[in-house]
Amino acid sequence: MTELERVRAEDQRLAKERQRIARDGPKLTGAKLEARLERTWRRPPGILGWLATVDHKEIGRRYIITALLFLALGGMLSLAMRLQLAQPDSNLISPQRYNELFTMHGSTMMFLFAVPVMEGVAVFIIPLMLGTRSTAFPRLNAFSYYMYLFGGLLLWVAFLLNIGPDIGWFAYTPLSGPQFSPGKRADIWAQMITFTEVSALAAAVVLICTILKARAPGMTLARMPLFAWAMLVVAVMIVFSMPSIALCSGMLISDRLVGTQFYNHYEHGDALLWQHLFWFFGHPEVYIIFLPATGFVSVITETFCRRPIFAYPVVVLALISTGILAFGLWVHHMFATGLPRVGYSFYTSASMTVAIPTGLQIFCWLATMWDGRPRFQVPMLYVVGFIVTFVIGGLSGVIIASVPLDLQLHDTYFIVAHFHYVLIGGAVFPLLGILTYWFPKITGRMMSETLGKIGFWMLFLGFQLAFFPMHFAGLLGMPRRVYTYPAGLGLELPNLLSTIGAFVVATAVGLFVVNGLYSLYRGAIAPPNPWEASTLEWATTSPPPPYNFAHVPVVDSKTPLWDAEGELPVVTGLRVDEKETLLTTVVAASPDLREPVPAASLWPLILSIAVAVFFISSIFSPWAVLFGSIPCAIAAAAWFWPKELNRNPEPVIT
């Protein structure tokens, strides 16, 4: 028999076997189906199974918990800073230690909390919201979490071992270069960037592919929830912006380790090259943090005002245009560097223009409140707090978009006030609201409404106390990144108020955590849809089973559960004995392919350990690039290589 004949005979045998595969359908439904799916989809038990999980819900939970831990750590750093700044000419904390504190605070909050928590929430909820069983590339998803974890550990272990970075979270050259930052502190910072940026890029690819290809049948792009739109825009922004910081931090390590001259002006390099590349990433980064929060606001506002967001197409266009415009603003961080003034005017205009789509989104949310019947439970309180607070930050942003105004306000506490208003008001408030909202879906229990309300008011008022005075501190001449300030400039009062406010904020965040922990064990048991919301994640149990949905749901509106009339339309035919999910077409979401879902695997963890060894050792020697890449190549090949080489009637990824 020739090879071809043998293969054809094999094809026929496999086709016959295919007929006998058990699939979900009218004949296999309900509790029987659920039991079989549970057996197929649950991951292996024990510690190894836990490390090998590819369940997006477990990975998403890990992301969120790890990010909240980093929030707490970063918050403690800020309390230390505020204690030092509570009084003028203080020597509570040494200059070197203080410089490490603000570097660690900024780096932790920006790289280890803000972006990962958004990714984590998205990774958890997006497949549920889209009506599918899994993200795309679940092993890549697991890998991205481990890379994030190892990057965070690198930074914090270094800090605790007293070799943490002290160059600011933005690490301007030549201060961060080999001449002015001897030792390994700056390299550790730069390599932490590499870890977190690889993690974010991997998560971005996972999210884009999931959102484009794995939606429920009938969920056209025009019916997709606004949070999914927000994450799609954000993931594309990550793809275009993160390479910039990867490139500039790689060039920094290269200058420091092997003597390249990218930032060394004596050899025709340029300190501003760093700033351009950093801020080309840095500006989109803040929208990467903010846009998911706008998604949260849309989700909460819809559910608690009992109607979909007003003018959905406008909100979608606002998200997309914000994402695009965000790439044209970066020079507004460089107004004091002496670049041509005419060029600056472009960036002023662009920076102001980006306020328009955001302003339109705000109108749409307010119009939804106007046209609906708002219920002010805790998540909706956070939305109101967001509007009141974020808009102040947005308007102070409009002020500093003006070059003459920015030349006074740049690098002062006015800027510190501005970005905390937009980051805490604009991202953390919606985040706490959405964690309260999705807590029942994630854990199966409700958070305490009373504790939640107390925490909200404490946070809202404490935040204003902590950060509003900073506007005045800046106007009175207090620069940023100073470990102390002299008496007699009028800075004592704003700083003292900020310190008190910071402790109120910390208490409020602590209260949120206490609420979460308490509710985990004693909270009211949550039904599938406690908020009577409209989107698909509420069509399954709280928490969902490993396979998310017993049958793949079908949608024909933007608010499927509100239009369902007692029954959920579904499609059938996916196998129950192996993990399988459904792919649909990109725009119209018609069923397209059946896609096998990988089994749990330790290779993502093993590869990330190999990559971690590679990255960390290359801080110390360039040869690590050569030797370290070999284990990485082996682990990557093993990841891809199937466990069995025989053909199956349907594809299986082991």
Added chain:
Amino acid sequence: MSIQHYQSIFGNAATEVRQFNTLFVIFLVVCAVMYVAVIAFLIAGIARRRRAAEANTVEEGRHHESDPAMRTGLIAWGAVVGTGLVALAIASFVADRSMANAAAHEKLSITVTGNQWWWDVQYNAADNSKMVRTANELHLPVGVPVRIMLKSNDVIHSFWVPSLAGKQDLIPGRDTDITITPQKVGIYRGQCAEYCGAEHAKMALVVDVDSYPDFIKWWQHQLQTAPKPTTPLALAGYNYVTSRNCSACHAIAGTPASATVGPDLTHLASRRTLAASMPMSEGNLYGWVADPQSIKPGTKMPTIGLEPNELHAVVAYLETLK
């Protein structure tokens, strides 16, 4: 001289910052109006819920409908926001152009070089014999536009005297500049405004705006070499300073000490501050000379460990450098 204007953006003491006030107020007013509009709409939405019958909610079965007034509102809102932003952008551009025009006719040229963590100030003159070098302090004549060339010897710093002008970075390998036309006699404080390492917080400078005759008097005085020491203690200090470690970094005009690594000390004692951070006083001089590392840890000036008699001598000599 009231404290509020000492390092305040509202010091309003130079041509270049006067436009700041006006522009800032314009922006604040427009932004406040926008904010009030947002809050008013928010409150209206919250309050409206009491009138349940008109709501377009899922409970009413009308969640796919919208109040037609909202559509008009959206367009109006977009128009208002867009117009407001355009107006602000134009205001900003106009202010920027007018500040640039004001900067076009300087009469005095100074070069400030940033170092970790002090300011090297050099007054440029066509004639070398008229050049003045000092540190951490500028004297400017009122009403005269001065162009300050900004350079850096090490990392990025930022020159910022809020009462007189916006800031400008000092970038190694690049030349930037800033023009200031002070309009009010007085003393103004500034600080480095770009994180430059360990002692960034202690890199302040003082700008003394004098009347034109006073400024000329100051300049003439700066051109004089250091006075010869007259007391034995000061002489001992002079000998120490010009023959030991100090002269490796510092220059004192009229003495063998001529290194330019550190600040020029020729008229040290007549300056208002010491080490870019402390008021000039005998006590501070003692503390600084004895142990700079404990006052400003990480500073480039080493703690040498002077014997007490050496310390007294050196401080006595430095105090003569008025």
Added chain:
Amino acid sequence: MILEPRFTGDVADLPTHKFGPGSLTWWGIIGFMVIEGTFFALAFAAYFFLMGHEQGWPPEARQAPNLLWGTLFLIVILLSEIPNTMIKKAAHERDVPAIRALMPVIIGIGGVLLIIRGFEFNNLNCRWTDDAYSSIVWAILFLHTTHILTDWGDTVVLWFLMMTDVGWEGRRLVDTDENCMYWRYVWLLWIPVYLLVYWVPRL
């Protein structure tokens, strides 16, 4: 309260593999191509930014990199598109024996290219520590080298897999097709790299 299901259709007869944008991995690879492309685009931007500071490029009367090795690389990699296209066609036609025979050809060419790349580095006429020009030229060439090295490694692993029985699976043919798509990207990116490293200094 979970809603009762209403059965509206069955997907059991849908395929499990498709060439092109129907395939999930196609989107993943496009995603990575965009990421790498952005990386290169920004490196090119840095190149022109640094060039803007100079009067001459390369500065200081340094010689531009020798044309020979870079141009040889260009010719060989463009020629490699011939077996590449043949493999892609074979994948669509499920001609696994052809794939098994052709992949060693392209792996061999890849090996040759890596050797030529070694000579290229040796003939850049500058050392990466010399100045910013040298640093960016080495960096861009280094980036492309990692690019070609990883794709070469991918191709080797894929060839081993195609040699087994599962090479006949539809999804493995899609993998092969997508690997060919990625190889095209590798030489497409070489063109601007080549121009920037070898020709812009000669303008």
